[in-house]
Amino acid sequence: MKISYNWIKDYLKTDLEPSKMAEILTGIGLEIEGMDEWVSVKGGLKGVVIGEVLTCVKHPDSDHLSITTVDTGASKPLHIVCGAPNVAAGQKVPVATIGTVLYKDEETFEIKKSKIRGELSEGMICAEDELGLGNSHDGIMVLSNDVKPGTPASDYFKITKDFVFEIGLTPNRIDGGSHFGVARDLAAYLNLNGGMEGKAVLPSVADFKPDNYDNEYKIIVENTIDCPRYTGITISGVTIAESPEWLKNKLRAVGLNPINNVVDITNFVQYEIGEPLHSFDADMIEGKKVIVKNLPDKTKFITLDQVERTLSSKDLMICNSREGMCIAGVFGGIKSGISESTKNIFLESAYFNPVTIRKTSKRHGLQTDASFRFERGADPNITPWALKRAAMLIKEIAGGKISSPVVDVYPNPIEDTIIEVSYNNINRLIGKKIDRQTIKKILSLLDIEITNENGDYLTLDIPAYRVDVKREADVIEDILRIYGYSNIGLSKHVNSTLSFPEKPNNEKLVNIISDLLSANGFAEIMCNSLNPAAWYEQSPDFDKERLAKLANPLSSDLNAMRQSLLYGGLSSVIWNINRQNLDLKLYEFGHCYYYHKSEGPYPKTDDYTENAALDLYLTGNTSPQSWNCKTNPTDFFNMKSAVEMILSRLGVRPEDMTTEESDKKYFAESLTYLNENEIVAEAGRVSKSYLNKFDIGQDVYYGHIEWDVLRKLIKTHTISYQELPKYPSVRRDLALLLDRGIKFKQIREIALHTERNILQDISLFDVYESDNLGKNKKSYAVSFVLRDDNKTLTDKNIDRVMNSLIKAYGKELNAQIR
Numbered sequence: 001m002k003i004s005y006n007w008i009k010d011y012l013k014t015d016l017e018p019s020k021m022a023e024i025l026t027g028i029g030l031e032i033e034g035m036d037e038w039v040s041v042k043g044g045l046k047g048v049v050i051g052e053v054l055t056c057v058k059h060p061d062s063d064h065l066s067i068t069t070v071d072t073g074a075s076k077p078l079h080i081v082c083g084a085p086n087v088a089a090g091q092k093v094p095v096a097t098i099g100t101v102l103y104k105d106e107e108t109f110e111i112k113k114s115k116i117r118g119e120l121s122e123g124m125i126c127a128e129d130e131l132g133l134g135n136s137h138d139g140i141m142v143l144s145n146d147v148k149p150g151t152p153a154s155d156y157f158k159i160t161k162d163f164v165f166e167i168g169l170t171p172n173r174i175d176g177g178s179h180f181g182v183a184r185d186l187a188a189y190l191n192l193n194g195g196m197e198g199k200a201v202l203p204s205v206a207d208f209k210p211d212n213y214d215n216e217y218k219i220i221v222e223n224t225i226d227c228p229r230y231t232g233i234t235i236s237g238v239t240i241a242e243s244p245e246w247l248k249n250k251l252r253a254v255g256l257n258p259i260n261n262v263v264d265i266t267n268f269v270q271y272e273i274g275e276p277l278h279s280f281d282a283d284m285i286e287g288k289k290v291i292v293k294n295l296p297d298k299t300k301f302i303t304l305d306q307v308e309r310t311l312s313s314k315d316l317m318i319c320n321s322r323e324g325m326c327i328a329g330v331f332g333g334i335k336s337g338i339s340e341s342t343k344n345i346f347l348e349s350a351y352f353n354p355v356t357i358r359k360t361s362k363r364h365g366l367q368t369d370a371s372f373r374f375e376r377g378a379d380p381n382i383t384p385w386a387l388k389r390a391a392m393l394i395k396e397i398a399g400g401k402i403s404s405p406v407v408d409v410y411p412n413p414i415e416d417t418i419i420e421v422s423y424n425n426i427n428r429l430i431g432k433k434i435d436r437q438t439i440k441k442i443l444s445l446l447d448i449e450i451t452n453e454n455g456d457y458l459t460l461d462i463p464a465y466r467v468d469v470k471r472e473a474d475v476i477e478d479i480l481r482i483y484g485y486s487n488i489g490l491s492k493h494v495n496s497t498l499s500f501p502e503k504p505n506n507e508k509l510v511n512i513i514s515d516l517l518s519a520n521g522f523a524e525i526m527c528n529s530l531n532p533a534a535w536y537e538q539s540p541d542f543d544k545e546r547l548a549k550l551a552n553p554l555s556s557d558l559n560a561m562r563q564s565l566l567y568g569g570l571s572s573v574i575w576n577i578n579r580q581n582l583d584l585k586l587y588e589f590g591h592c593y594y595y596h597k598s599e600g601p602y603p604k605t606d607d608y609t610e611n612a613a614l615d616l617y618l619t620g621n622t623s624p625q626s627w628n629c630k631t632n633p634t635d636f637f638n639m640k641s642a643v644e645m646i647l648s649r650l651g652v653r654p655e656d657m658t659t660e661e662s663d664k665k666y667f668a669e670s671l672t673y674l675n676e677n678e679i680v681a682e683a684g685r686v687s688k689s690y691l692n693k694f695d696i697g698q699d700v701y702y703g704h705i706e707w708d709v710l711r712k713l714i715k716t717h718t719i720s721y722q723e724l725p726k727y728p729s730v731r732r733d734l735a736l737l738l739d740r741g742i743k744f745k746q747i748r749e750i751a752l753h754t755e756r757n758i759l760q761d762i763s764l765f766d767v768y769e770s771d772n773l774g775k776n777k778k779s780y781a782v783s784f785v786l787r788d789d790n791k792t793l794t795d796k797n798i799d800r801v802m803n804s805l806i807k808a809y810g811k812e813l814n815a816q817i818r
Helices: 018-027 179-193 245-253 261-273 354-364 369-374 383-398 423-430 436-445 472-483 506-519 533-537 566-577 636-649 688-693 707-714 744-754 795-813
Strands: 002-004 032-039 048-058 066-071 078-082 092-097 101-104 107-110 114-116 119-121 123-125 161-167 218-221 229-236 277-281 289-294 300-302 308-310 316-319 324-327 344-351 407-409 417-422 449-454 457-462 584-595 608-619 658-660 667-675 678-686 700-706 730-739 759-768 777-786
Touching: 002 179, 002 245, 018 032, 018 161, 018 179, 066 123, 078 092, 078 119, 078 123, 161 245, 179 261, 179 436, 179 472, 218 229, 218 407, 229 289, 229 383, 245 261, 261 277, 261 369, 261 383, 277 324, 277 383, 289 344, 316 354, 344 383, 354 369, 417 423, 417 472, 423 436, 423 472, 436 449, 436 472, 506 584, 506 608, 506 636, 566 584, 566 608, 566 688, 566 700, 608 636, 608 707, 636 667, 636 678, 636 700, 678 707, 700 707, 730 795, 744 759, 744 777, 744 795, 777 795
Parallel strands: 218 289
Antiparallel strands: 002 161, 032 161, 048 066, 048 092, 066 078, 092 123, 101 107, 114 119, 229 344, 229 407, 277 344, 289 316, 300 308, 316 324, 417 457, 449 457, 584 608, 608 700, 658 667, 667 678, 678 700, 730 777, 759 777
16 A cells, blocks of 8 residues: 655654665554655656757757757856757756666657757757656747746656655554555554654544535435445535646655546545545436445346446445445446536445445456445444535535535444553553553544553553554554564573474475475475365366355455365476476475365364365476487376375385375376375376366376375384394295286285295386287286395205295286296
8 A cells, every 4th residue: 555755744743764664654553565756747847947049049050950059156157059949049948968768658769969950959848748747749838937947847746746645554453554544553662752742633624614505415225234324515616627746746645546526536635635536427316316325136237337237135325315326335327427518426434244245346357446445344434524525625626506405314323442451461462561641642643542541551542543442452553663672681591392393394394395406406386275166166077065165356366265175286287287387297285175065154273174285296397308318208106105205204105005096087097095094195187178177288296295194104204213134135036927907916915925034125117018918918027125134045945035036926917938
């Protein structure tokens, strides 16, 4: 949110430098994220001075150029060649001196010493469009004769200079969402720490009074829940025109484009006090009735941006006797807005239910200055003041007469929050004993009224605009930020707590695997845990009944908590591919979320669970192109190797786990690792149907590890040591002719079942398939490592084991030895 330094000083007498003010505001909770200098004319007319044309003669080599000498207050006149038809001796003119940079739209032009048709030119006599002061280029600007040569043009044209703060306003601090709100907090701090006396002061509206009662409108609030307070007034006979410069400069400084005097005034009051206003063309209000109500579901309504929107029956509307005129607190309608022909206006100032406004804003995708303030909680008690302030400004700037009293519909006044605090808790939480009179002074400066004091306890009346102060701790936080965080010294006493993390330590495990993957060329990604619900509702791989949806989503693309890291990973893959980064190795640690519906009208905390997961993604080539190594495309076995590397690093032997093909539709080919029928990990190639959702045109290999299951699996693991084998191992190979449907897993299981004592390892080192082998046949080349830890193996021992294996394979797999 943008806040103007000059504008703050309208309510606060201070000579603080902008940088110091920014430092203080950050210290009291209004963090300044940036500060920029702003001028009402781009460049601030730096280098432009007022000059007097001393002589003017025609250029000898041109019909349209003139040679002039101009007094700019320097030691000697400047020679300037000018092409304007109206230049003449004796004129006072704006002169851009050498080195001056002029701006036109986004283009810049630097004035340099040059020769034009052989004549020296040491500057430029300017037209108003060249200085950014208007649009005319008919000739140079001719100024009044009483101005002294050498006067800076910025002084003559009264160029406004300002500093604009970018405040990172947190959602709970909407009381600081206006210039007066910022000035109010700043004054409280300076009263306590800067020697200032008095609070920030708003302009008085004591002189407000209606001029007549000739144009009264009836206000009817049918929905007092969503609109607790609604005030309105009419002003007749206004003239819609351009706003005065001071008003336009105020709005431009904070990033608003001036529109017309009436609309600009409503925007000005909104940024001044934080109360959004809306102005209607009164002649377009049929029946002279303003009705606040909900319209039927699916009612069509055209907003100011000329977009036809379909309303929900939950959208609060401002209506006339026949139709809707405005989406309350969000956006106006096209028919009732202020136009050049408007003569009579109806001005609205209201307080709307923040929840209703937020839901409507998100439902229609309309983020406006008004909805920004209303959905965070405006001040219900400021509406009459804001209305009077705007009406008086409109009367002053746009003319007209105030032709009705302020109509204030407020059937159920919103009560202030009452909080009890104790001095003991204030000192305990702050960590320093603060004088009680200082505490009372801070509360008074923050408009918090002490209604009762009883020993150690204070009863406080919190103003309605402080929507963030609802409990004792909030009050103490307010006292601390005004007292000054820097005024709290460091204690000499240090407390420490011994903690014993659950074994295995999750943070340590995550770091171990992160280091392992990063060392193997993987890059870590972190994706949004919010996804479109449609991704999961339209996929057979996920349970839409267990989908955790947001009650008030920011958008339809962020309306559910993810059930898988897969979609975020694929989004990252296509983002990189679109930027010509085709070879990817990515991993992500994250949580997946599930909803378990229980009895009762509302969800409970226990209805939600979250599971930790680790996902891997491979696509493209295994290595970049190089003259000294062959580049191969990534395949299934690269992902399988990566998953098994992680399992092995944590002490889990992949060969000891049950493996089978996954039934997930997001896999085209896959392998699932199970421990006692519980999935530990998956690896495979992502199916085309999932890749097409993201327009990915190359194969992507995906690995998924159930991190919580893996942690539970290694929880009881212990590390044991044994001496190195004393006796040598022996390797023997078999070439087995098998049916194509037989998997290496079966060969391994048969071998381990047949020989339990000296068989140390089994591995597959070659696969051969050919029609020469026979129909539906293949050949596996398998190696067997044998070792006896108590003696050296003899040929007899080895042959006995190998013959047993050959016999077992022949019997159970109908295998033949090649």
